[in-house]
Amino acid sequence: MQAFQLELPPPLTGGRFFGVGKYSYLVGAHPLPMIQKMVESMSQLQKEELQVQDKEHRKGCRGLLYQQVENLQEKVFIHAEEVNKLRSEENALLQESLSQLQLEVAEKNAQILKQELEVQQKMDCLNEVEQRLNDSLRERAKAKERFNFRLWESQQTIASLKAQPPQIKYIVKRVEVESSKLKEALNEAQSQNRSLEEQVGMQSQVLKEMEQQLQDSRNISTWLRSQIQKYESEVERVHREMVEVVQTMKDEKNRAIEDAFMQAQTEMKAVHENLAGVRTNLLTLQPALRTLTNDYNSLKRQVRDFPLMLQRALQTTRAEIGEVVEEVRNTNHELLCKYRRELQLRKKYHNELVRLKGNIRVFCRVRPVMEEDVDGLEVMNMVTFDPEDDAVLHLYHKGKLVSFELDKVFPPEATQQDVFQEVQDLITSCIDGYNVCIFAYGQTGSGKTYTMEGMQGNPGINQRALQLLFAEVAEKALDWEYTISVNMVEIYNEALRDLLGKEPHGKLDIKLCPDGSGHLYVPGLTEFTVKSVEDINRVFEIGHMNRVTECTNLNEHSSRSHALLIVTVSGVDSSTGIRTTGKLNLVDLAGSERVGKSGAEGSRLREAQYINKSLSALGDVIYALRSRQNHVPFRNSKLTYLLQDSLSGESKTLMMVQVSPLEKNTGETLYSLKFAQRVRSVELGPMAKKTEVVSFPPADQMELDSRSSPNSSPGASSGRPGSLRKKLQISGRGKSPPL
Ligand SMILES: Nc1ncnc2c1ncn2[C@@H]1O[C@H](COP(=O)(O)OP(=O)(O)OP(=O)(O)O)[C@@H](O)[C@H]1O
Structure with a gap:
């Protein structure tokens, strides 16, 4: 049975809809007292309007309840009708199956009668045949008796005649004749007798069959009787069941009606109670309703006046907001000015710091003695360090100790992280818009690639x-939006090649920007924007692959070409719109060893000449920059020309001079350290500021210099590095002795 649920109206909660009306946004503390007052009166109005709506709602509720009672009664009536219909349908079904069963029983009875009739007919026939058989048997016995008697008589006659004379012979003949007649008759009788016996046999066969049939018929009749009994008992059982079902249904129907009636009564009672409650509520609400109606009317009036009030309030508020906005704008402007001043100051201090440290710094890294260096022989370590000064190293060369002072010396045990620690300030300054160059300089196998690229699992500076x-860009992401892009190029025999391009074999040109800014650019150079370490690795892979395909022996090739990774960091401050662009150039230079001197020929000699030329051009440029000369010879090599923007102006340069500590390499080590010393020694002191043009001598000449005066040549960094360092610390870098 379906459960009826009364749909009562929702409970009335007075302020349930508070703050949901069209003026809801006005609820809450407002800075302006006028608006606050208006908001309060609006919410009061809304509340009262809701209460009036509640009362009207209750009125409608009573009608709804009556309607529901009527619906309930209607549903009870429909259910009673359904039960009746169900009962009559089931009765009809049962009657139908009963009459069908009776019909079947009648049919079976008729069949049995028919069978019995047939059996009776067969029995009659059988009796008749039996009767006839008995008669013929009796006749046959009589005939047999007669023939036996006549036979006996004939035999008596024959015997008596045989005992008589010939006369008697004749008689005998006659008797014999007579006897043959008798014999014939006897034969005839015997054949008759046989045919009768056959008939008797046949009749007894027929009789047996008939008996069998009779027996079958009796069996069938017994089976049919038992079937009839079964059917009758089945019919009786079905009838009994049907009566029971009808009875159960009657009971159920009565119960259902009673239940429905009870439920309806309970629900009616509840409805009446509700109705009574609603009536009482209505009675108590009537005075409140009156008050509310009055209030409502007065509020209506207020609402009518509200737009005017609101307009006035809005005008006042607008004026107030305008004042506040103006104030905020002024404050913002002041803050922005302060911020810009701070930015300028920061840049100034940073520049000052860098200036104090030197815009061009020279570090030296000594690679460790490798297993492959040992080669069965004892290996002499020719480089030693000053335990008290991490900027000094000593080289034992041709029986003499030559000392060098640089900005920082990394001993063989220094890790990649130690090295990076010292250069990271330089790197992050490109986020602030500075151009930075880091060069790895040194002979082949001194660890340039190790320092710049590093190894799998232990990356280098790049x-x-x-x-x-x-990481830095992510930290500033709230205020700044940065883009980091990379190029990879190679300079081999003064030819510039794009290592990320589709055609790495093609030569690139360096051109002046057509915008007249004086900046340089490389048309067609491939640039990748990178956002993650995975992107970097992919870029490095492409660059490496292109370098590999360029030459069969990569190491051979790499030591004869300059590899440049150019990282551009562009940023825009989202609040001020200030834009910055900084470039970080990470350069793995070609091997600095003087192949030309060792009698190389052909392509080797050409390569060596190109390398010598470009390295001394780089030395010249750095020297010119450091000594603040008017003319800086950037155009003397592809490398310096390409890096012109990043080497000049407020840019920062770090030369990482890589050396080997092995005895066999002391010549090259000395040469590299002299180069480093020369670069560094051109301090920004008073003498260095002179626009004196001091060209970097080619490798051969440097060698000569070192031979003539190994202790005195590199900027007075002879046997007393510690004292020089101290002197520098006291007087500042700008005051170091000139070349
Ligand atoms: N600081 C170091 N610690 C450990 N191994 C180093 C270090 N420096 C260099 N090596 C090893 O020395 C070998 C030569 O170094 P690397 O290839 O970096 O020299 P290179 O100067 O770049 O030579 P090339 O000019 O031929 O490119 C490499 O096997 C490298 O792993």
Whole structure:
């Protein structure tokens, strides 16, 4: 049975809809007292309007309840009708099956009668045949008796005649004749007798069959009787069941009606109670309704006046807001000015710091003695360090100790992280818009690639720099939006090649920007924007692959070409719109060893000449920059020309001079350290500021210099490095002795 549920109206909660009306946004403390007052009166109005709506709602509720009672009664009536219909349908079904069963029983009875009739007919026939058989048997016995008697008589006659004379013979003949007649008759009788016996046999066969049939018929009749009994008992059972079902249904129907009636009564009672409650509520609400109606009317009036009030309030508020906005704008402007001043100051201090440290710094890294260096022989370590000064190293060369002072010396045990620690400030300054160049300089096998690229699992400056840039950029992401892009190029025999391009074999040109800014650019150079370490690795892979395909022996090739990773960091401050662009150039230079001197020929000699030329051009440029000369010879090599923007102006340069500590390499080590010393020694002191043009001598001449005066040549960094360092610390870098 379906459960009826009364749909009562929702409970009335007075302020349930508070703050949901069209003026809801006005609820809450407002800074302006006028608006606050208006908001309060509006919410009061809304509340009262809701209460009036509640009362009207209750009125409608009573009608709804009556309607529901009527619906309930209607449903009870429909259910009673359904029960009746169900009962009559089931009765009809049962009657139908009963009459069908009776019909079947009648049919079976008729069949049995028919069978019995047939059996009776067969029995009659059988009796008749039996009767006839008995008669014929009796006749046959009589005939047999007669023939036996006549036979006996004949035999008596024959015997008596045989005992008589010939006369008697004749008689005998006659008797014999007579006897043959008798014999014939006897034969005839015997054949008759046989045919009768056959008939008797046949009749007894027929009789047996008939008996069998009779027996079958009796069996069938017994089976049919038992079937009839079964059917009768089945019919009786079905009838009984049907009566029971009808009875159960009657009971159920009565119960259902009673239940429905009871439920309806309970629900009616509840409805009446509700109705009574609603009536009482209505009675108590009537005075409140009156008050509310009055209030409502007065509020209506207020609402009518509200737009005017609101307009006035809005005008006042607008004026107030305008004042506040103006105030905020002024404050913002002041803050922006302060911020810009701070930015300028920061840049100034940073520049000052860098200036104090030197815009061009020279570090030296000594690679460890490798297993492959040992080669069965004892290996002499020719480089030693000053335990008290990490900027000094001593080289034992041709029986003499030559000392060098640089900005920082990394001993063989220094890790990649130690090295990176010292250069990271330089790298992050490109986020602030500075151009930075880091060069790895040194002979082949001195560890340039190890320092710049590093190894799998222990990356060098290149990868660490990009990772640091990502981290720094992410930290500033709230205020600044940065883009980091990379190029990879190679300079081999003064030819510039794009290592990320589709055609790495093609030569690139360096051109002046057509916008008249004086900046340089490389048309067709491939640039990748990188956002993650994975991107960097992919870029490095492409660059490496292109370098590999360029030459069969990569190491051979790499030591004869300059590899440049150019990272551009562009940023825009979202609040001020200030834009910055900084470039970080990470350069793995070609091997600095003087192949030309060792009698190389052909392509080797050409390569060596190109390398010598470009390295001394780089030395010249750095020297010119450091000594603040008017003319800086950037155009003397592809390398310096390409890096012109990043080497001049407020840019920062770091030369990482790589050396080997092995005895066999002391010549090259000395040469590299002299180069480093020369670069560094051109301090920004008073003498260095002179626009004196001091060209970097080619490798051969440097060798001569070192031979003539190994202790005195590199900027007075002879046997007393510690004292020089101290002197520098006291007087500042700008005051170091001139060349
Ligand atoms: N600081 C170091 N610690 C450990 N191994 C180093 C270090 N420096 C260099 N090596 C190893 O020395 C070998 C030569 O270094 P690397 O290839 O970096 O020299 P290179 O100057 O770049 O030579 P090339 O000019 O031919 O490119 C490499 O096997 C490298 O792993």
